[in-house]
Amino acid sequence: xxxxxxxxxxxxxxxxxxxxxxxxxxxxxxxxxxxxxxxxxxxxxxxxxxxxxxxxxxxxxxxxxxxxxxxxxxxxxxxxxxxxx
Amino acid sequence: xxxxxxxxxxxxxxxxxxxxxxxxxxxxxxxxxxxxxxxxxxxxxxxxxxxxxxxxxxxxxxxxxxxxxxxxxxxxxxxxxxxxxxxxxxxxxxxxxxxxxxxxxxxxxxxxxxxxxxxxxxxxxxxxxxxxxxxxxxxxxxxxxxxxxxxxxxxxxxxxxxxxxxxxxxxxxxxxxxxxxxxxxxxxxxxxxxxxxxxxxxxxxxxxxxxxxxxxxxxxxxxxxxxxxxxxxxxxxxxxxxxxxxxxxxxxxxxxxxxxxxxxxxxxxxxxxxxxxxxxxxxxxxxxxxxxxxxxxxxxxxxxxxxxxxxxxxxxxxxxxxxxxxxxxxxxxxxxxxxxxxxxxxxxxxxxxxxxxxxxxxxxxxxxxxxxxxxxxxxxxxxxxxxxxxxxxxxxxxxxxxxxxxxxxxxxxxxxxxxxxxxxxxxxxxxxxxxxxxxxxxxxxxxxxxxxxxxxxxxxxxxxxxxxxxxxxxxxxxxxxxxxxxxxxxxxxxxxxxxxxxx
Amino acid sequence: xxxxxxxxxxxxxxxxxxxxxxxxxxxxxxxxxxxxxxxxxxxxxxxxxxxxxxxxxxxxxxxxxxxxxxxxxxxxxxxxxxxxxxxxxxxxxxxxxxxxxxxxxxxxxxxxxxxxxxxxxxxx
Numbered sequence: 001x002x003x004x005x006x007x008x009x010x011x012x013x014x015x016x017x018x019x020x021x022x023x024x025x026x027x028x029x030x031x032x033x034x035x036x037x038x039x040x041x042x043x044x045x046x047x048x049x050x051x052x053x054x055x056x057x058x059x060x061x062x063x064x065x066x067x068x069x070x071x072x073x074x075x076x077x078x079x080x081x082x083x084x085x
Numbered sequence: 086x087x088x089x090x091x092x093x094x095x096x097x098x099x100x101x102x103x104x105x106x107x108x109x110x111x112x113x114x115x116x117x118x119x120x121x122x123x124x125x126x127x128x129x130x131x132x133x134x135x136x137x138x139x140x141x142x143x144x145x146x147x148x149x150x151x152x153x154x155x156x157x158x159x160x161x162x163x164x165x166x167x168x169x170x171x172x173x174x175x176x177x178x179x180x181x182x183x184x185x186x187x188x189x190x191x192x193x194x195x196x197x198x199x200x201x202x203x204x205x206x207x208x209x210x211x212x213x214x215x216x217x218x219x220x221x222x223x224x225x226x227x228x229x230x231x232x233x234x235x236x237x238x239x240x241x242x243x244x245x246x247x248x249x250x251x252x253x254x255x256x257x258x259x260x261x262x263x264x265x266x267x268x269x270x271x272x273x274x275x276x277x278x279x280x281x282x283x284x285x286x287x288x289x290x291x292x293x294x295x296x297x298x299x300x301x302x303x304x305x306x307x308x309x310x311x312x313x314x315x316x317x318x319x320x321x322x323x324x325x326x327x328x329x330x331x332x333x334x335x336x337x338x339x340x341x342x343x344x345x346x347x348x349x350x351x352x353x354x355x356x357x358x359x360x361x362x363x364x365x366x367x368x369x370x371x372x373x374x375x376x377x378x379x380x381x382x383x384x385x386x387x388x389x390x391x392x393x394x395x396x397x398x399x400x401x402x403x404x405x406x407x408x409x410x411x412x413x414x415x416x417x418x419x420x421x422x423x424x425x426x427x428x429x430x431x432x433x434x435x436x437x438x439x440x441x442x443x444x445x446x447x448x449x450x451x452x453x454x455x456x457x458x459x460x461x462x463x464x465x466x467x468x469x470x471x472x473x474x475x476x477x478x479x480x481x482x483x484x485x486x487x488x489x490x491x492x493x494x495x496x497x498x499x500x501x502x503x504x505x506x507x508x509x510x511x512x513x514x515x516x517x518x519x520x521x522x523x524x525x526x527x528x529x530x531x532x533x534x535x536x537x538x539x540x541x542x543x544x545x546x547x548x549x550x551x552x553x554x555x556x557x558x559x560x561x562x563x564x565x566x567x568x569x570x571x572x573x574x575x576x577x578x579x580x581x582x583x584x585x586x587x588x
Numbered sequence: 589x590x591x592x593x594x595x596x597x598x599x600x601x602x603x604x605x606x607x608x609x610x611x612x613x614x615x616x617x618x619x620x621x622x623x624x625x626x627x628x629x630x631x632x633x634x635x636x637x638x639x640x641x642x643x644x645x646x647x648x649x650x651x652x653x654x655x656x657x658x659x660x661x662x663x664x665x666x667x668x669x670x671x672x673x674x675x676x677x678x679x680x681x682x683x684x685x686x687x688x689x690x691x692x693x694x695x696x697x698x699x700x701x702x703x704x705x706x707x708x709x710x711x712x
Contacts, residue, residue, distance in 0.1 A: 006594065009594055010594070010597065013594075013597045013598055013600075013601045014601075016601050016605065016631075016635070017601050017604050017605070017608075020604070020605050020608045020609070020628045020631075021608060023624055023628070024608065024612045024616065024621060024624065024625060024628070029618070029620050029621070032620075032621065032624055033624065036624050036627055036628065039628070039631070040631065043631055043634075043635060046598060046601075046635065047635075047638055049594065050594070050595075050598060050638050050639055050641075050642045050665070051641070051642055051643070051646055051647070051648050051649070051665035052638050052641070052648075052665065052669075052670045052673075053648055054670070054674075055634075055638060055670050055673055055674060055677075058674060058677055059634070059677060062677050062678075062680075062681055063627075063631070063677075066681055067627050067680070067681060067684055070681075070684050070685050070688050071620065071623060071624060071627075071684070071688065073688065074620060074623070074688035074689075074691055074692055075620060077692045077695070078620070078691065078692060078695040078701055079695075079701060082618050082621070082701070083618075083700065083701065083702055228672070228675075231672075231675075232675060232679075235679050239682060239683065239686055242686060242690070243686065246690060246693070251694070251697050251698070254690055254693055254694055254697070255694065255706065255707055257690055258619075258687070258690045258691070258694060258706075258707070259707065261683065261686055261687050261690065262613060262622065262626070262687070264683070265613075265626050265629070265630070265683050265687075266610070266613070266629075268679060268683070269606075269629060269630060269633040269676075272633055272637065272672055272676050273633060273636070273637070275672055276637050276640060276668065276669055276672055279668040279672075280640060280668065285668075
C-alpha cells in the first residue's frame with residue numbers, strides 16, 4: 001500500500017540525490033547555491049516523512065534560508081562564476 | 086572515596102566565567118586597558134577556582150541517578166543509572182585545568198601587552214578555547230563531548246585565522262574543512278553508541294555494554310570506535326593528520342600556540358581515556374591506538390629534524406610529543422596511563438617555555454629561520470639561558486620534568502614486553518635534543534655576520550620574564566619532586582584501569 | 589533481496605549524499621563548491637541519523653492526549669537520532685559561516701577561488 005504521501009516521499013529521495021549532483025555540476029555558483037537550497041526543501045520533507053517533523057521545520061528554515069544565504073553572501077563578496085582553468 | 090553528594094559549585098563557574106569574559110571583552114571595542122584588566126582578572130579568578138575547588142560531580146539536569154527500583158539516589162557509591170549530563174571534577178581535572186589556567190593568565194597578560202590593534206575578539210577566542218578544553222576534560226557524556234570537540238576545533242580555526250597572515254588563514258581553512266569531516270564522523274559514532282547502549286552518559290554506556298549481551302553487534306562497536314578514534318586523531322593532531330595540525334601550530338602567534346597545544350593535549354588525554362574506558366576491552370582496540378601513537382612519534386620527530394625554521398621545528402615537536410602522551414595512554418596499564426598523563430602535564434609546560442622563547446626571538450625583530458640568523462646570544466644572554474633550559478627539559482635530561490615522565494613511560498613499555506616502544510621513546514627524546522639544539526645553535530650561539538652593528542642588549546619585557554621564570558621553576562620542581570604531580574594522577578589512572586565506569 | 593522501504597531508500601540517499609559531498613570536497617577545485625559540498629555532506633549525515641530512528645508504520649514520538657500508553661513505545665519513532673541532528677544542523681551552520689568568512693578573506697588576499705592556487709605553498 002503506497003499512498004500519496006509516501007509517493008511524494010519516494011520522489012523526494014530521488015530529488016535529494018539529483019539536487020546534490022546538480023548543485024555541484026553548475027558553473028554558475030549562485031545557481032548552485034539556489035539548487036542546494038532546493039535540495040534542502042526536499043530533505044525537509046523527507047525528515048517529515050521519516051517521523052521527525054520538528055527537524056523538518058528546522059531544516060526548512062536553516063537549509064533553505066540560512067545556509068544558502070551565507071553562501072550567497074560569500075559569492076557576492078567574491079565572484080559569481082567559476083574560473084575556467 | 087566518599088564523593089560529595091551535592092552539586093559542586095565550581096564546575097558551572099569554570100564554564101560560565103570564560104563565556105562571560107568572552108562576551109564582555111568582545112564588547113569593549115578599542116579599549117585596550119579595560120580589556121587587559123578584565124581578562125587578567127578573569128583568568129586569575131579561574132586559576133583560583135581551579136586550585137581551591139573540592140572534588141565532586143555536577144548534574145546539570147538536577148537528578149544524580151536512578152536506581153533499579155526507580156528512586157533517585159544522591160550517593161555516588163550506590164549503583165544507579167545516571168541518565169543525565171554529568172560533569173566530574175577530580176584530581177586529574179584539577180591539575181590539568183590549573184595548569185591551563187596558569188598558562189591562560191600569562192598568555193593573556195603577554196598578548197594584551199604585545200598586540201597593538203583592537204584585540205577584544207582575539208582574547209575572547211582565547212577564553213573560549215580554554216572553555217572548550219576544560220569542558221572536554223570534565224564532561225562524562227558523549228553528547229557534550231562531541232559538542233565540546235566541535236566547538237574546540239572551530240575555535241582553533243578562529244584563533245589561527247585571527248593571528249593574521251595568509252599562511253595562517255590557509256591553515257585555518259584546511260583545518261576547518263577537515264573538522265567538518267571528523268565532526269560528522271563523531272556524530273555518527275555518537276548515534277551508534279546511543280543505538281547500541283541506549284545511553285549518552287559514558288558511565289551508563291560502559292555499564293550497559295558490560296551488562297547486556299552484545300554478541301552480533303561488535304562490528305557496530307568497532308565502527309563507532311573507529312569514528313571516535315578519527316576525532317581523537319583529528320583533535321589531537323596525531324599521525325595521518327599531522328600536516329594540518331603542525332601548520333596550525335606554526336602559523337599562529339607563538340603565545341596563541343601555547344593555548345592551542347594545551348587544548349590539544351587536554352583533548353588527547355580526555356578522549357584517550359574515554360576510548361580506553363569504553364573500548365579498552367575490545368580486541369585490537371589498544372593495538373590500533375598504540376600503532377597510531379608510534380607512527381605519530383616517528384613521523385613527528387623525522388619531520389622536526391628536517392625543518393629549517395624554529396617555528397616549524399617546534400610545531401613538529403609538539404606533534405611528536407603528543408605521540409608520547411598517547412603512547413602511555415594506549416599501553417593501558419596503570420604505569421603507562423600515569424606516565425602518559427604526567428607527560429601531558431610536563432609537555433604543556435616545557436613546550437610553553439620554548440614557544441615563549443620563540444615569541445621573544447620574533448619580538449626582537451629576528452627571523453626564526455635557521456639559515457639567516459645568528460648571534461642572538463650576545464645580545465640576549467638571559468633568553469639564551471631560558472631556551473637552553475627548555476631544550477634540556479624537552480629532551481628529558483635528569484633534573485628537569487621531562488626526564489621523570491619519559492622514565493615512567495619507558496618502564497611501562499618494558500613492563501608490557503614492548504622494548505621496541507621503549508626504544509622509540511628514547512629515540513624521540515634524543516632526536517628532540519638534536520632538532521632543538523640545531524636551531525638554537527644557529528639562532529643564538531653561531532656568530533652572526535650582519536648582526537654586529539647593534540651592540541645594545543635586548544631587554545626581556547617584565548611579564549614575559551616572570552612567565553619564563555615561573556615555567557622554569559615548575560619544570561625544576563616537577564623534575565625533582567615528581568610526586569607533587571603524580572599524587573594527582575594516580576587515582577585517575579587506578580580508576581581507568583580497575584573501575585572504568587567511574588569518571 | 590532487500591525490500592525497498594522508505595528507510596532503506598533514505599539510507600541509500602544518505603550514503604549517496606555523503607559520497608557526493610566527500611568527493612566534492614576532495615576533488616572540486618572551487619572553494620565555494622567545496623563549501624556547498626560540505627553542506628551536502630552534513631545533510632547526508634543528518635539524513636542517515638534521522639532514518640536510523642524511523643519505524644515502519646510508526647507515529648511521531650509525541651504523546652498526544654488520549655493515546656494509549658502501552659502501544660507508544662512500540663509505535664513511536666526513536667528519538668536519539670533526531671536529538672543529535674538538531675545540534676548537527678546548528679554546528680553545520682556555524683562551520684559554514686566560518687568557512688565562508690575564511691574564503692572571503694582568502695579571496696581578498698589572493699584574488700582567486702581556485703583551491704589549487706589558494707592552498708598551495710605550505711612552506712612558503
